[in-house]
Amino acid sequence: MDILLLSIIILIYTLILGYTGYVAWKRTKTAEEFMVAGRTTHPYIMAMSYGATFISTAAIVGFGGIAGQYGMGILWLVFFNIMVGIFIAFVLFGKKTRKMGHNLGALTFPEFLSRRFESKFIQYFSGFVIFLGMPLYASVVLIGAARFMETTLKMDFHLAIIIMAVIVALYVVLGGIKGVMYTDALQGTIMFLGMIFLVLATYYLLGGITESHQALTNMASMVPESVRAVGGTGWTSFPTLGSPFWWTLVSTIILGVGIGVLAQPQLVVRFMTVKSNKELNRGVLIGGIFIFIITGSAYIVGSLSNVFFFQQTGQIAVQAAQGNIDKIIPIFINSALPEWFTYLFMLTLISAVMSTLSSQFHVQGTSMGRDIYETIFNKKGEHSVTITRIGILIAVIIALLLAFILPGSIIAQGTALFFGICAAAFLSAYICALFWKRATKNGVIAGMVLGTLTSLFWLLFVYGKTATSLGILKALNGQNMLISAQPWSLVDPLVIAVPVAMIITVLVSLITRPPSKQHIDKCFKGL
Template sequence: MINVAELTTFLVYFVLLLMVGYYFYKKTSNIEDYLLGGRKMGRWVTALSAQASDMSGWLLMGLPGAVYLYGINQSWIAIGLFIGTVVNWILVAPRLRVFTEKTNALTISSFLEERFKDPTGLLRIISAIITLIFFTIYASSGLVGAGKLFESMFSIDYRVAVLIGGAVIVLYTFLGGFLAVCWTDLFQGSLMFVAVIIVPLIAFFSVGGSTPILEAMSLKGISGSLIPDTALPLVAIISTMAWGLGYFGQPHILARFMSIRSIRELPASTVIAVVWVAFSLFFAVLVGIVGIPMFGELAGGDHEKVFILMIRELFTPWLGGILMAAILSAIMSTIDSQLLVSSSALTEDFYQKIIRKEATETELIAIGRISVILISIVAMLLALNPNNSILGLVSYAWGGFGAAFGPVILMALFSRRTGWQAALSGMITGTLVLVVWERLGLGAVMYEIVPGFIANFAAILIVNHFVKVDEKDFSDLFDAFRDEVRV
């Protein structure tokens, strides 16, 4: 039976999002506005948009579900992500902001082409293809989350739920582009932050504190230790912490660094982001822990609904509807970013680069909006399988970006000796190793991002040894960064 309070809350929430999309539809006048907000985003919008688009529905559904199912040792994922977040903001953000503006790059693919002076265009095209493949998988994970949420709340068919969630996300992204996405992320990130703290804290005291939790974990045979209960605990820890390596290659997060108003805004934005992610990850883990005594055994894939069930157990329908909207916020804040980056890959890196180089600004914005629709359709088709795991889909896509782009981005920002041949070799090698490793089933032993990331770096270093570049070719960018820092 449909809960009127929850339905009303969601309808109001949807209307607000669409209003934001329409407002920024009027404010978007060129392709830089549509894809990067004109590089004029403030510190709060940049920080919360980056973290909200980073965490997605897996923060409130996938991670708590994994902790609920396997125990506290899954916290190593959160620890790895926290470390990766801090390093990414400190090392990558300032250089990327300066370098992408100096190369006049609106996408990661175009930045790599300009930064490495690739005369063939292969870096741009292949990186764009990789972006489209993994973001389609990533976006489908969010739609799986939306399907599970709506199915639980409104007792509607899972497939119908996926289509409804996808339609709303597509509409406001289609209209407002990057500006709409970032400003809705500011609101959605704030709502996620409040919900992920309030819900587990109240649940913790409602079950009677830590003693019932430990008793329930013992009864289910779940270890309360951070040390994984496996034959090779150190390998398991490295595998789960390796999620942090993915940060250096996530285009939807890197785009936020590119969009901030000035490098001088980054220190304050970094503090905001780090505080947000520390609290959010800690309390998301607590959701899974408290869910163990609260719900006992949950059948099938319902372990990823533990946060939903917790809200319904503890809160009135009206307040519960608002808190449920936080889950939708987590889902939407990532999918909209992924759709936009994928749209930019099709628009900037294929349409303008290959098909129509003389395209007007109005034409490019139109192609960008059409691209959002096309990518969404493919993602929705992938999400229609109700047996899909949110964490499983996110894990593969996240690892794909980390293995393909992470080392290449780091070398682009810190190495004067890396040429386009090395960057292209590393990108292809990292991607192939990740895909083969996962297909062979070795991901059960070690998360595929680890061998992919290592192989990428190794390929770059080997090619660098044989293909020498003139470091003076890249001196202008590095000098520009030093000049910006001194200002």
């Protein structure tokens, strides 16, 4: 570790960050000015700050590591990220969400669903799901940055977690909870340039695009016997259809995250803060390129790290990372790329964590205060601030504890689990809210509750990975999983729970009384 170089980079980085923050602060002294400034925001600033909010360490470190283990088949996730997360989300969902959200005066995602279907239950139920599920995501985001610090600074992992948590807490307490667009845009730009540098440097190091892919193809014989037994075939070929490897890659990683992104509460709220449809149209272009570069680079580099590690040490990536795939990207960057880049990249990751976590705490805080407390007790204002702050504090502590006790190779899995739970609970309700006027309050409630319960049931008792490690069933009747027949224990909860929620929503809606025409007209005004 080069302390002098590290200090210089931290100093320059902090100065630039401080300067952009200062410029933004000077331009937006009052709330009114803040909003007026927003009217003339350059589309570039807009898009980069989007990117910085959506992409976290989980995508780069966690899923990059998955690529190191599963190979380039994971590029389908890039395809879904762009097709579903950008194109479909912006064009089909975004514009409608914006207009309907404004028609209904909804400020949070639970409130949006609740007002659309005229049910308070929906609001606090959704609030609970978000509040309880999000610490898992927050903790894997923390782990992502901590793993990078651990490798780069040769630091104890637990110490790294605590340092990250303190940095984030300070940032939130100092009022950074409202992500300042300019600093977000700076982080987005560094991430964007950093990832381009990373993928180009990797291809260059390994002798070119086709050459490096070819070298990876030639390594197929290096796949360990244990991986071959569960369906792994190499890093440039898809796992055997229907094998455990295939189910994890396709159902958990590609579908779970690729589809689950549509029902992410933070993302949905972002649509309501978009100035106009024009902004969304332009966002498709810039967002598409941004996601392509960031996630595409991370997954390609993760896969190709196998070639690098093999040439240097004779090991494959998973072995070089001592079996913890969360360490593949940190170790690769540290050993293959110049030191200045490693430090810069680490700072980018830390700031990505800050912006992602502060917006997560924002969502958690509002779900606690507005969606749960105020809705259940029908109170406005009085104790909301205290309740919310206690809520955020609890959330931070849970996230920290989880970060300490969760096992290795968890980042991508944890992210996928959270996305899956959100999809099971919200996706059918959200789709019906936007596209099906006949959907009824009871239908949506039934779908939401059963979708969530199905997902939880599957996680606790059927899905092998979670059922075995949680061990609840084992304590009850000695079995690891309820259904040991393949492929059920390999199928991600989302694949079962989302269709269940959808079917129940439709069936119950059809047998219950349709919503009043007046209400529907109000929701769909101008659509």
